[in-house]
Amino acid sequence: MEVTIIAETTGDSLHPITAQLVGAACSMGGTPTVVCPGGIGSGEASSISGVNKIISAEGECFDSFDSRAWANAISPLCEGVVMSSSSAHGREVLAQIAAIRQIPVIQDATGLEGGIRITRPIYSGKAIETSVVSPPCAISVRQNSFESPGNDGDAEISTVNSSSDVGVSVREALAKANEKLDVSEADIIISGGRGMGEPSNFSHLYEIADVVGAAVGASRAAVDTWDEIPHGMQVGQTGKTVNPSLYIAVGISGAIQHLAGMRSSKYIVAINKDPDAPIFGVADYGIVSTWEEALPILKDELAKL
Amino acid sequence: MTIAVLLKQVPDTTARITISGGVVDEAAVGKWSMSPYDEYALEYALQLKESGGADLIAITCGPARASKILTDAAAVGADSLIHVLTEDSGMDSSNVQSLLAAAIGRVGADVVLCGKQAADTNAGSTGPGVASILGFTCVGMVSEVSTDADGFIAMRMGPSGNEKVSVSKPCLFAFDKGSMEMRRPNVRGIMMAKKKAVETLTPSDLGVSLIDSRVSLESHSAPAEKPPGQKFEGASSVPTVVSKLRDEANVI
Ligand SMILES: Cc1cc2nc3c(=O)[nH]c(=O)nc-3n(C[C@H](O)[C@H](O)[C@H](O)COP(=O)(O)OP(=O)(O)OC[C@H]3O[C@@H](n4cnc5c(N)ncnc54)[C@H](O)[C@@H]3O)c2cc1C
Ligand SMILES: Nc1ncnc2c1ncn2[C@@H]1O[C@H](COP(=O)(O)O)[C@@H](O)[C@H]1O
Numbered sequence: 413m414e415v416t417i418i419a420e421t422t423g424d425s426l427h428p429i430t431a432q433l434v435g436a437a438c439s440m441g442g443t444p445t446v447v448c449p450g451g452i453g454s455g456e457a458s459s460i461s462g463v464n465k466i467i468s469a470e471g472e473c474f475d476s477f478d479s480r481a482w483a484n485a486i487s488p489l490c491e492g493v494v495m496s497s498s499s500a501h502g503r504e505v506l507a508q509i510a511a512i513r514q515i516p517v518i519q520d521a522t523g524l525e526g527g528i529r530i531t532r533p534i535y536s537g538k539a540i541e542t543s544v545v546s547p548p549c550a551i552s553v554r555q556n557s558f559e560s561p562g563n564d565g566d567a568e569i570s571t572v573n574s575s576s577d578v579g580v581s582v583r584e585a586l587a588k589a590n591e592k593l594d595v596s597e598a599d600i601i602i603s604g605g606r607g608m609g610e611p612s613n614f615s616h617l618y619e620i621a622d623v624v625g626a627a628v629g630a631s632r633a634a635v636d637t638w639d640e641i642p643h644g645m646q647v648g649q650t651g652k653t654v655n656p657s658l659y660i661a662v663g664i665s666g667a668i669q670h671l672a673g674m675r676s677s678k679y680i681v682a683i684n685k686d687p688d689a690p691i692f693g694v695a696d697y698g699i700v701s702t703w704e705e706a707l708p709i710l711k712d713e714l715a716k717l
Numbered sequence: 718m719t720i721a722v723l724l725k726q727v728p729d730t731t732a733r734i735t736i737s738g739g740v741v742d743e744a745a746v747g748k749w750s751m752s753p754y755d756e757y758a759l760e761y762a763l764q765l766k767e768s769g770g771a772d773l774i775a776i777t778c779g780p781a782r783a784s785k786i787l788t789d790a791a792a793v794g795a796d797s798l799i800h801v802l803t804e805d806s807g808m809d810s811s812n813v814q815s816l817l818a819a820a821i822g823r824v825g826a827d828v829v830l831c832g833k834q835a836a837d838t839n840a841g842s843t844g845p846g847v848a849s850i851l852g853f854t855c856v857g858m859v860s861e862v863s864t865d866a867d868g869f870i871a872m873r874m875g876p877s878g879n880e881k882v883s884v885s886k887p888c889l890f891a892f893d894k895g896s897m898e899m900r901r902p903n904v905r906g907i908m909m910a911k912k913k914a915v916e917t918l919t920p921s922d923l924g925v926s927l928i929d930s931r932v933s934l935e936s937h938s939a940p941a942e943k944p945p946g947q948k949f950e951g952a953s954s955v956p957t958v959v960s961k962l963r964d965e966a967n968v969i
Contacts, residue, residue, distance in 0.1 A: 508846065
């Protein structure tokens with residue numbers, strides 16, 4: 413089965429989801445070709461085990477993000493099952509490729525089996541949908557849902573020029589509120605809620621994040637209450653959906669809309685002074701304590717590792 | 718300028734989702750609401766209308782119950798309301814896209830606003846798909862939009878933070894959480910909205926023949942129950958939790 417994977421990049425290198433997509437494609441018996449938009453990461457991609465070939469797609473339209481231009485330029489290079497990350501960019505490009513190719517699109521798969529049987533969360537994780545679709549089709553995959561294969565590949569790279577008219581131009585890139593790791597890219601996330609009391613107390617979360625290489629997130633109450641906490645940090649139904657290995661919720665009550673964005677994290681730790689806070693219902697490890705008492709110890713213990 | 722906003726009715730985020738006979742039981746949903754991101758799309762559609770003297774058309778596709786959100790949109794200022802009536806709420810995304818694109822084409826909108834993803838499907842396919850069918854420029858992850866000389870200026874989430882982008886017409890904006898919450902209707906708005914006509918169209922009125930989906934639903938199921946977690950009293954338990962994260966969970 414022919415599979416085309418659209419590589420996902422961060423800056424000048426490949427995002428780890430790209431290798432996970434190769435793993436997912438192989439697990440359902442596919443032979444993956446990886447298309448690298450703008451040629452970024454093609455060298456790296458060729459070493460992922462199991463990749464059949466790499467298409468380095470070069471064109472002016474890849475200089476900035478315009479999903480229609482990207483879809484128009486990438487679509488002719490695709491065959492069979494088209495796969496991408498279920499990141500915001502990934503979904504946007506994939507949905508347009510599906511519309512151009514007139515194939516069905518299924519977003520945010522967390523499970524895939526040959527056949528093709530797809531499982532994905534719906535209703536913000538309150539239910540799971542299982543459906544069956546035959547190729548050709550388009551599927552985006554949630555980060556950390558599949559293992560990445562090894563790095564002993566040596567796929568051939570071919571360069572193709574493909575571009576399309578651009579309708580979006582960047583006027584100004586606003587400096588990120590902080591140069592820190594984004595929650596949607598992190599494998600460990602520590603998030604603060606209204607229980608942090610003051611936005612300046614988020615510094616305790618940043619210190620711990622630095623120790624373990626984590627990203628700092630926030631609840632909507634924190635983002636809405638304090639201007640200092642940018643909305644890009646919000647996790648939940650109207651914020652980001654995250655799927656890290658470890659999610660630490662500090663001073664967050666665990667409202668259903670917050671859980672919608674983080675309940676599929678592999679392990680959840682909750683620090684809250686209220687023993688009845690709903691967050692403890694999803695926590696693997698719950699600590700009933702104020703953050704003022706718990707965070708200094710947490711930082712020291714993590715620093716010792 | 719004619720503005721279209723795509724609004725979907727979904728179970729309220731606080732509603733319980735129950736499964737019966739292997740599918741989500743819609744009859745058991747206690748409360749239906751406008752999908753959260755669509756509220757931001759509507760607010761910014763109203764702002765565009767106010768700044769440019771345009772006509773704002775609210776469009777939904779769905780069963781009879783869905784027309785309520787059109788009336789809600791009228792209460793805050795939508796000028797005309799279109800309900801594409803379909804009974805199958807689990808319809809293939811390509812069919813939804815074709816119907817919405819046809820409705821947009823019918824009113825001749827040159828800018829479309831919608832949510833980045835609906836709270837039921839969680840997909841994020843509709844906006845980009847509709848844009849592609851119409852040949853519109855598509856901008857996602859938008860938090861603000863305003864008019865500019867010959868197009869629009871939007872704020873979107875870029876790879877390394879917010880970006881201000883200029884966008885040429887015709888175009889579609891898929892909204893992330895906006896910087897401004899949707900305004901609340903006043904009494905006068907609510908009274909006016911009750912009298913506002915909803916134009917109900919069927920797929921054949923729009924000249925769309927629905928395709929047989931190649932995606933077949935096998936089942937809906939409840940999410941896997943997590944084993945109950947371990948709960949510890951007091952900050953003195955932090956070292957225990959850290960060692961469990963290392964030895965039991967292997968995540969640090
Ligand atoms: C349509 C819609 C969409 C929404 N989307 C989102 C979303 O995307 N993300 C989101 O997060 N919310 C979202 N919400 C809001 C959500 O319902 C909650 O209001 C919000 O998550 C509450 O945030 P919080 O837990 O930080 O605050 P609170 O509910 O106020 O909880 C604060 C917690 O901190 C604890 N605490 C207080 N002091 C301390 C201390 N010293 N040490 C330790 N613990 C302490 C308290 O016991 C409490 O549990 C949405 C709501 C709606 C209606
Ligand atoms: N049936 C529908 N009627 C009106 N708008 C819709 C419909 N389905 C999706 N949309 C719009 O498209 C967005 C994304 O939906 P989805 O692709 O299902 O995640 C929603 O937030 C709505 O703005």
